[in-house]
Amino acid sequence: MKTHDAKGIPHTSPRQSATFTQDINSDIRRAAATGIYDIRGGGAKRKVPSFDDLLFMGASISRYPLEGYREKCETSVTIGGLHASNPIELDIPVTIAGMSFGALSGPAKEALGRGASMAGTSTTTGDGGMTPEERGHSDKLVYQYLPSRYGMNPNDLRKADAIEIVVGQGAKPGGGGMLLGQKISDRVAHMRNLPKGIDQRSACRHPDWTGPDDLEIKVLELREITGWKVPIYVKVAGARPYYDVTLAVKAGADAIVLDGMQGGTAATQDVFIEHVGQPTLAIIRPAVQALQDLGMHRKVQLILSGGIRSGADVAKAMALGADAVAIGTAALIALGDNDPKYEAEYNALGTTAGAYDDWHEGQDPAGITTQDPELMKRFDPIEGGRRLRNYLKVMTLEAQTIARACGKNHLHNLEPEDLVALTMEAAAMAKVPLCGTDWYPGKPGTGY
Amino acid sequence: MQTVDLQEMGLRGVNAALHAQADDTNQTAWTIENAKGAHAIACGLDAPIEVTVKGSTGYYCGGMNQQATIKIDGSAGPGTGENMMSGKIVIEGDASQYLGATAHGGMIVVKGNASSRCGISMKGVNIVVQGNIGHMSAFMGQSGNLVVCGDAGDALGDSCYEARFFVRGSVKSLGADCEKKEMRSEHLTLLQGLLDEAGIDADPKDFTRYGSARNLYNFDVDNAAAY
Numbered sequence: 001m002k003t004h005d006a007k008g009i010p011h012t013s014p015r016q017s018a019t020f021t022q023d024i025n026s027d028i029r030r031a032a033a034t035g036i037y038d039i040r041g042g043g044a045k046r047k048v049p050s051f052d053d054l055l056f057m058g059a060s061i062s063r064y065p066l067e068g069y070r071e072k073c074e075t076s077v078t079i080g081g082l083h084a085s086n087p088i089e090l091d092i093p094v095t096i097a098g099m100s101f102g103a104l105s106g107p108a109k110e111a112l113g114r115g116a117s118m119a120g121t122s123t124t125t126g127d128g129g130m131t132p133e134e135r136g137h138s139d140k141l142v143y144q145y146l147p148s149r150y151g152m153n154p155n156d157l158r159k160a161d162a163i164e165i166v167v168g169q170g171a172k173p174g175g176g177g178m179l180l181g182q183k184i185s186d187r188v189a190h191m192r193n194l195p196k197g198i199d200q201r202s203a204c205r206h207p208d209w210t211g212p213d214d215l216e217i218k219v220l221e222l223r224e225i226t227g228w229k230v231p232i233y234v235k236v237a238g239a240r241p242y243y244d245v246t247l248a249v250k251a252g253a254d255a256i257v258l259d260g261m262q263g264g265t266a267a268t269q270d271v272f273i274e275h276v277g278q279p280t281l282a283i284i285r286p287a288v289q290a291l292q293d294l295g296m297h298r299k300v301q302l303i304l305s306g307g308i309r310s311g312a313d314v315a316k317a318m319a320l321g322a323d324a325v326a327i328g329t330a331a332l333i334a335l336g337d338n339d340p341k342y343e344a345e346y347n348a349l350g351t352t353a354g355a356y357d358d359w360h361e362g363q364d365p366a367g368i369t370t371q372d373p374e375l376m377k378r379f380d381p382i383e384g385g386r387r388l389r390n391y392l393k394v395m396t397l398e399a400q401t402i403a404r405a406c407g408k409n410h411l412h413n414l415e416p417e418d419l420v421a422l423t424m425e426a427a428a429m430a431k432v433p434l435c436g437t438d439w440y441p442g443k444p445g446t447g448y
Numbered sequence: 449m450q451t452v453d454l455q456e457m458g459l460r461g462v463n464a465a466l467h468a469q470a471d472d473t474n475q476t477a478w479t480i481e482n483a484k485g486a487h488a489i490a491c492g493l494d495a496p497i498e499v500t501v502k503g504s505t506g507y508y509c510g511g512m513n514q515q516a517t518i519k520i521d522g523s524a525g526p527g528t529g530e531n532m533m534s535g536k537i538v539i540e541g542d543a544s545q546y547l548g549a550t551a552h553g554g555m556i557v558v559k560g561n562a563s564s565r566c567g568i569s570m571k572g573v574n575i576v577v578q579g580n581i582g583h584m585s586a587f588m589g590q591s592g593n594l595v596v597c598g599d600a601g602d603a604l605g606d607s608c609y610e611a612r613f614f615v616r617g618s619v620k621s622l623g624a625d626c627e628k629k630e631m632r633s634e635h636l637t638l639l640q641g642l643l644d645e646a647g648i649d650a651d652p653k654d655f656t657r658y659g660s661a662r663n664l665y666n667f668d669v670d671n672a673a674a675y
């Protein structure tokens with residue numbers, strides 16, 4: 001690169017804009033070339049305050065720990081005992097989030113069922129209905145009741161161990177879904193009663209109810225159809241957690257699934273994923289507060305999701321008041337999604353391992369987010385199930401390790417007092433003190 | 449004939465009694481008295497029985513019905529017959545909004561009018577309305593037939609897929625990607641069959657057919673305003 005002009009006057013060094021970054025410029029060029037917004041899978045990729053900004057303090061003279069290999073630290077959780085005669089009993093508080101058949105292949109759904117069942121937890125259907133693979137391999141299966149009602153039928157509803165009414169998803173609060181034509185195989189089209197090869201839009205609003213009073217009647221109908229046996233969850237995006245949780249409880253939910261903006265999606269507009277919704281860390285305290293104000297904390301269970309990756313995340317979510325968590329993206333990675341062993345193929349698709357998010361295009365080299373029979377063959381559901389089981393076990397062991405260090409004989413006994421925050425933002429959101437202080441922004445009685 | 453009083457037995461008692469009927473039950477005729485606008489009456493049935501509800505019903509009467517024939521001797525609240533799979537619902541009076549939402553099969557007959565969003569996201573059901581229907585009816589309708597002997601409100605069939613609409617009267621406006629279609633002989637035959645099944649005396653030749661123009665099936669930037 002030339003450093004001086006012909007007259008010997010030095011050039012200023014080329015300076016990239018912080019506003020028009022290379023990434024942004026590539027977005028603009030892509031939009032200009034195609035005339036359509038970018039659709040992708042995954043969750044928010046921007047950095048937001050997160051569980052990484054919290055630390056446990058561990059035991060000391062004033063708190064004593066439990067012996068790591070000798071003293072028990074329980075991990076079980078019961079979900080949905082408030083109104084349902086058959087609540088769900090889980091061995092571990094990490095569940096598998098709802099992911100649609102259509103977005104995922106049949107074998108991938110099977111692997112999720114296998115892994116979750118071996119680990120003693122539940123898995124969840126998704127947009128597009130219930131497949132025999134996942135019902136058959138899931139000891140405990142939660143049936144999603146979504147706005148699109150694709151594949152929704154009462155026989156499957158009655159086969160479910162719980163029902164999850166989906167109001168929103170953290171990746172796209174207020175948004176519906178989109179399955180592009182190339183992923184609509186005969187089987188997917190048939191399950192959804194739509195022609196093959198066309199774009200399938202999933203509605204953003206339920207077709208037969210609006211608002212909390214209607215929701216209460218919808219919950220009644222679902223209970224009547226299933227004989228008041230199974231729990232009914234309500235899944236909301238991290239938009240207005242205090243009010244959404246309050247209204248969901250008022251509508252009669254047995255459990256709330258609360259999904260923050262890092263939460264994955266199968267396919268949504270990038271602008272939606274990155275700019276709508278609140279971070280997972282920010283939504284948990286208002287949700288717990290709502291339950292406490294109603295006297296319903298621990299009676300109506302709170303299942304938190306959106307960017308949960310490790311036992312530390314699980315422990316932090318539970319310390320802040322969640323009863324359990326749900327994982328989507330992490331489960332797919334455990335199955336083999338975005339594995340560097342496919343790097344050459346990711347490169348051929350114009351991406352790299354770890355960044356691959358065009359799940360809606362159905363070309364997944366790992367054979368997970370595809371309906372292509374050849375790609376699907378690469379994925380072994382038995383091996384995938386084992387990997388997921390291992391990963392779920394490790395998360396649980398990690399959470400137990402932390403809980404014991406904090407002197408807790410059940411993960412549910414973790415509490416906000418066990419935590420400190422590394423940043424002001426995280427301190428304000430989690431309402432735990434900034435490291436080295438006894439203060440967080442907004443702490444009552446501190447004036448600011 | 450089994451007669452049950454909803455106020456005495458309670459909703460749970462009535463629905464549990466109906467759910468207990470197996471395919472080969474000999475208790476095939478039921479009357480529910482004192483409905484008084486209760487919600488979720490006779491939802492989730494799955495037996496070839498006939499249920500007559502005396503009085504008007506609240507939300508979701510006959511929701512997810514399979515096999516049963518349900519007659520409502522009154523008007524029906526929102527979401528009646530939602531996600532019905534098979535069987536038949538006959539409403540003597542008017543029907544509120546979201547009638548037959550996402551229903552996959554069977555037939556719903558309304559002797560009066562149906563409100564807005566009639567047949568929203570319908571997935572195979574046949575709906576026959578003797579009177580008029582409200583706005584946004586059959587929004588995102590996927591398959592099945594909606595027959596209207598009177599008029600249709602605004603935005604009929606907005607964003608519809610393969611559902612068919614037959615309207616005898618006027619259509620206030622068509623929704624995005626819904627267009628008027630030719631009535632070919634197979635449509636006349638189909639419509640005659642639907643009218644016969646609904647027990648309605650009308651001449652198929654007086655109806656106009658509407659359905660998807662299929663322009664929004666795959667995203668195209670030139671149609672962006674219609675999405």
Ligand SMILES: Cc1cc2nc3c(=O)[nH]c(=O)nc-3n(C[C@H](O)[C@H](O)[C@H](O)COP(=O)(O)O)c2cc1C
Nearest residue numbers: 097098099100126127263264266306307327328329
């Ligand atoms: C491939 C994929 C498909 C999904 N499909 C659905 C769905 O059908 N219904 C739903 O409510 N959420 C769906 N989600 C969202 C998950 O249920 C969950 O909210 C999210 O994945 C949690 O965040 P995480 O991915 O960071 O763990 C999907 C997520 C992924 C990654």
